[in-house]
Amino acid sequence: GENVGLHLPTLSVQEGDNSIINCAYSNSASDYFIWYKQESGKGPQFIIDIRSNMDKRQGQRVTVLLNKTVKHLSLQIAATQPGDSAVYFCAETGYSTLTFGKGTMLLVSP
């Protein structure tokens, strides 16, 4: 994948705001998508998934939207909390191999 070095896209929000993190995926044949949260020094943590036959899926405080026409995925976090600060990755798969996006750093200030 493209090397973005240490300069991840960053989203800064205030505690209590809603956050929207976007992701463009590359393979139109991908039929399953996952959002992961990765805190510093830890492995990626599963947040929410969605299949290509859906446009929207909701979890606890999180919503994933899928637009297959433009190959775009978004993660919405409601009432963002300081504990949500992390790097967020979208991942796509057509079978069992995950291909990760570049990641977005979410910074939540109190």
Added chain:
Amino acid sequence: ETGVTQSPTHLIKTRGQQVTLRCSSQSGHNTVSWYQQALGQGPQFIFQYYREEENGRGNFPPRFSGLQFPNYSSELNVNALELDDSALYLCASSPRDSQETQYFGPGTRLLVL
């Protein structure tokens, strides 16, 4: 916490050496995948093991090899270490009924000097 464990947590090696990293999958999971994550980047797929056989491989040279054992635990071996092998190595396991959904361990941080 996912129940996927990895050892060791940190490791320092010198160029040319060999390293073995270990992963225990979550209970009930029979598929293990390995990823390399360089600083500031997303994880890159190395390979996947299912029923003790390699079930897919990413763009990594043959000096990256692996094993899966009957209890579904797994090893990643890297020979002839290079400086660019310095990274976080992640193991992920998947349940029998959903191989696409992968749950990650905490990773092993490898530094090659």
